[in-house]
Amino acid sequence: MPTVIIAGAGLVGALNACFFAQRGWNVQVYEYRKDIRTMAHVQGRSINLALSQRGKSALEAVGLREYIVNQGVPMYARLVHNKDGKTYSRQPYGRPGEHIVSINRRHLNEVMITQAEKCPNVKFFFEHKVKNVDVDKGSITVQSLAKVSRIPRPGQSPPRTEDTTEQTIQGDLIIACDGAYSAVRRSLMTFPRFNYSQEYIEHGYVELNILPKSDEFALEENVFHLWPRGHFTLIALANKDKTFTVTIFAPFAEFEKHMSNTTDVLNFFRENFPDAYELLGRDHIADTFSRVKPQPLISLKCAPHHFGDNILLMGDAAHAMVPFYGQGMNCGFEDCLVYSDILNQYPMDIPRSLKEYSRVRVKDAHTINDLAMYNYEELRDLVNHTSYKLRKKFDMWLNRIMPETWIPLYSMVTFSRIPYSKVVENRRWQDKIVSRFNKIICTSTVVGVIAVASFAAYRQKIPPFNKF
Ligand SMILES: NC(=O)C1=CN([C@@H]2O[C@H](COP(=O)(O)OP(=O)(O)OC[C@H]3O[C@@H](n4cnc5c(N)ncnc54)[C@H](OP(=O)(O)O)[C@@H]3O)[C@@H](O)[C@H]2O)C=CC1
Ligand SMILES: Nc1ccccc1C(=O)C[C@H](N)C(=O)O
Numbered sequence: 001m002p003t004v005i006i007a008g009a010g011l012v013g014a015l016n017a018c019f020f021a022q023r024g025w026n027v028q029v030y031e032y033r034k035d036i037r038t039m040a041h042v043q044g045r046s047i048n049l050a051l052s053q054r055g056k057s058a059l060e061a062v063g064l065r066e067y068i069v070n071q072g073v074p075m076y077a078r079l080v081h082n083k084d085g086k087t088y089s090r091q092p093y094g095r096p097g098e099h100i101v102s103i104n105r106r107h108l109n110e111v112m113i114t115q116a117e118k119c120p121n122v123k124f125f126f127e128h129k130v131k132n133v134d135v136d137k138g139s140i141t142v143q144s145l146a147k148v149s150r151i152p153r154p155g156q157s158p159p160r161t162e163d164t165t166e167q168t169i170q171g172d173l174i175i176a177c178d179g180a181y182s183a184v185r186r187s188l189m190t191f192p193r194f195n196y197s198q199e200y201i202e203h204g205y206v207e208l209n210i211l212p213k214s215d216e217f218a219l220e221e222n223v224f225h226l227w228p229r230g231h232f233t234l235i236a237l238a239n240k241d242k243t244f245t246v247t248i249f250a251p252f253a254e255f256e257k258h259m260s261n262t263t264d265v266l267n268f269f270r271e272n273f274p275d276a277y278e279l280l281g282r283d284h285i286a287d288t289f290s291r292v293k294p295q296p297l298i299s300l301k302c303a304p305h306h307f308g309d310n311i312l313l314m315g316d317a318a319h320a321m322v323p324f325y326g327q328g329m330n331c332g333f334e335d336c337l338v339y340s341d342i343l344n345q346y347p348m349d350i351p352r353s354l355k356e357y358s359r360v361r362v363k364d365a366h367t368i369n370d371l372a373m374y375n376y377e378e379l380r381d382l383v384n385h386t387s388y389k390l391r392k393k394f395d396m397w398l399n400r401i402m403p404e405t406w407i408p409l410y411s412m413v414t415f416s417r418i419p420y421s422k423v424v425e426n427r428r429w430q431d432k433i434v435s436r437f438n439k440i441i442c443t444s445t446v447v448g449v450i451a452v453a454s455f456a457a458y459r460q461k462i463p464p465f466n467k468f
Contacts, residue, residue: 001025001121002350005140005171007130007184008032011109012315012332013177017116017124018062019340026121028169030128030142032178037110046207048237048245049108050075050224050326051101052414058333061340064115068108072101073238079223080383085274090223091383091392094411095399100224100326102237130178131166132187135308139170140184173350174311177332180298182317188307196302201322203232203376204294205249206259210279212242218279219244226379227273233380234273246280249324249380255294262286297322301369303362306354312339319365324376325413331368334417335361360419367420371413394434406430 004020006013009031020027036042051059051072059065076099077092093099116122127145134140144165176184188194210218217238219225225236225244232250239245250259259265269277269285277285300320305313315332339357346353382388395408407416409430412423 002172003028003170004173004175005030005169007140007174007176007182008178008315008317009109009113009124009126010177010179010315011105011112011329012336013175014109014112014116015058015062015333015336016175016177016314017122018064018112019336021116021119021122022062023343024121027116027119027123028171029116029122029124030130030140030169031124031126032129032145033126035113035124035126036106037113042106046105046245047205047247047323048239049103049105049329050237051103052326052330054327054334054337054417055330057417058337061337062112062115064111068103068111069101071107071111071240072103073240074099074101074222075224075237077223078226078383079220081225081227081273081275083229083272083274085278091389092396094408094415095403098411098415099222100414102224102239104239105329130176130183133174133176133184133307133311134168135188135191135311137168137170138174138308138310139168140174141166141168172310176311176313176317177315178317180300180316180320182313184311185302185313185317188311191307194302194304194307196300198298198300201297201299201373201376202251202253203249204252204255204296205247206255206288206292206294208246208248208280208284208288210236210244210246210276213279215242217242217244225276226383227276228380228383229272230381232272234276235379236276244279246276249297249376250294252294259289262290265289299369299373301366303366304358305362305365306358309351309354312354312357314339319369321369321372322376323372324379325368325372327368327372327413331365331420335365364420367424368413371420371424391434395430 001024003026006016006020006027006029009017009029013029013031017027017029051069056065056069059068075093076097077090080089080091082088113124117124125142129143129145131141131143144167174184176182178184189196212218219236219238221238221242227234232248232254234246234248236244236246258268265285266282269280298320299322302313302318305318314335316328318335319331321328321331338361339353342353342356342360346356378388392408395406398406399408399411407426409423409427412418412426413420418426
C-alpha cells in the first residue's frame with residue numbers, strides 16, 4: 001500500500017488521516033503541538049466553528065457525522081440584537097429546519113485523531129515540526145521537538161536546536177495541512193509559476209465568554225446571536241456546556257481608540273451592546289481586555305495547490321480565509337472529500353489526481369475566500385438595511401415556489417455542495433433577473449403614475465354629465 005505523509009494534525013490533517021486510513025494506505029501524521037488529548041489547555045485560535053453541509057458530508061464519509069452533530073448546538077437563524085438592548089429581529093438561515101451547528105474545535109479535533117488512530121496503519125507523531133519539503137526528491141524534513149512544550153508564535157524565538165533531531169521522510173504522497181503559516185507552503189515559494197497572495201484585514205478580534213445563568217443558557221441557544229453596529233460587530237454562539245463564546249470584531253483603530261483602558265472598554269460595551277454587557281459582566285470584560293490583545297485575521301490564496309508529482313496543499317495551508325461565513329473548516333473538510341473522489345477516479349495515478357485536484361479546487365477556494373470577506377459586511381452592517389431584508393424575503397419566497405431553481409446565496413454556500421464557483425455564477429444570473437424585475441416594477445410604477453395623473457387632468461377638463 002502507498003504511504004501518505006500528512007503535515008499537521010489540526011482539523012484538516014486529522015480528517016485526511018481518517019480518509020486515508022479507510023483506503024488502507026500507510027498514514028504518517030507529523031504535528032507541531034503535543035497531543036491535544038493530553039493537554040490541559042490548548043493555546044491558539046478558538047473562534048467558534050459552525051458546521052454546515054460540506055463539512056457534514058465529509059464527516060459522513062468517515063462515519064463521524066452523526067456523533068459530531070449530536071455533540072453540537074444547532075442554530076436555525078440569526079438573532080439580531082438592536083442597540084436599545086431590548087428588541088431583536090430574527091432572520092432564519094433557510095427553509096424550516098435548515099440549520100448550522102456550533103461545534104467545539106478541540107473536541108472535534110480529538111475525536112478525529114482517535115478515529116484515525118483506530119486503524120493500525122495510521123501513526124501520529126506529535127511534537128514533530130515539518131521544516132520544509134523537497135519537490136525533486138518528494139520528501140519532507142521533520143524536526144523532533146522532544147523537550148519543547150511551548151509552541152513559538154510569530155515573533156517568538158524558535159526552540160533551542162540541541163533539543164531537537166531532524167530526519168528526512170519519503171512518501172508516495174505528501175499533504176500539507178499545516179495551517180495558515182504552513183512551513184511546506186513557505187518552502188515552495190520559489191517554485192516556478194506558483195502564485196501567492198495574502199492580506200491581513202484591518203479588523204481584529206477578541207474572545208469573551210458568557211456563563212450559564214442558574215445552570216441554564218443565559219441567552220436563547222439555538223440561534224447565532226449578532227450585534228451589528230456598522231463598522232464593528234459582536235457575535236455569540238452557544239456551547240454544549242451552556243456557555244456562550246462571544247467574539248468582538250472591530251478595526252484595530254477602534255480597539256485602540258475605545259477599548260484600550262478599563263473605563264473606555266466598559267463604556268463601549270455598555271453603550272453598544274447593553275444586553276451582552278449585563279451577561280458578560282463588567283469584571284470579565286475588564287479582565288479579558290487587560291490580558292488579551294486583539295488578534296489579527298489573515299486571508300490567503302495560492303495557485304496551484306499541487307507541486308511536482310506528489311505534494312498537495314489543503315485547508316488553511318492552501319486557502320486561509322476570514323471566519324465570517326463560517327466556511328473555513330467546511331471548505332477544508334470538503335477539500336478532503338473532493339480529493340478522495342478524484343483519487344477514486346485515478347487510483348493508480350497520483351500525479352494526475354493532483355493536477356485534477358488543482359484544476360477543480362483552486363477556483364472554488366478563491367471564491368469562498370472572497371465570499372467570506374463579503375459576509376463580514378453582511379454581519380456588521382447589511383443585515384440592518386431594508387434593501388438587504390427585502391432581497392432576503394424575495395429570495396426565500398422564490399425558493400418556496402421553485403425550490404430546485406432559485407436557491408438563495410446563503411443556502412447554496414451553507415446547505416448544499418454546489419461548487420463555490422458555481423454558487424457565484426448562479427447568484428449572478430439571479431441578480432440579473434432581480435434587476436430586470438426591479439426595472440419592470442419601476443417602469444410600471446412610473447407609467448401607472450403618469451396614466452393616473454393624465455386621466456385626472458383629462459377628467460378636470462370635461463364638464464360633469466349633469467351640466468349638459
Ligand atoms: N475556529 C477555530 O478556532 C479554528 C478554526 N480553524 C478552521 O479549521 C480550518 C482547517 O484548519 P487546518 O487547515 O487543519 O489548519 P489548522 O491551523 O487547524 O491546523 C494546522 C495544524 O498544523 C500544525 N502545524 C503548523 N505548522 C506546522 C509544522 N510546521 N509542522 C507540523 N505541524 C504544524 C498547527 O499547529 P499550530 O496551530 O500551533 O500552528 C495545527 O495544529 C481552517 O480553515 C479554519 O477555518 C482552524 C483553526 C482554529
Ligand atoms: N462561525 C462563525 C465565526 C465567526 C463569524 C461568523 C461565523 C458564522 O458562522 C456566520 C454564519 N454562517 C452567518 O452568516 O450567520
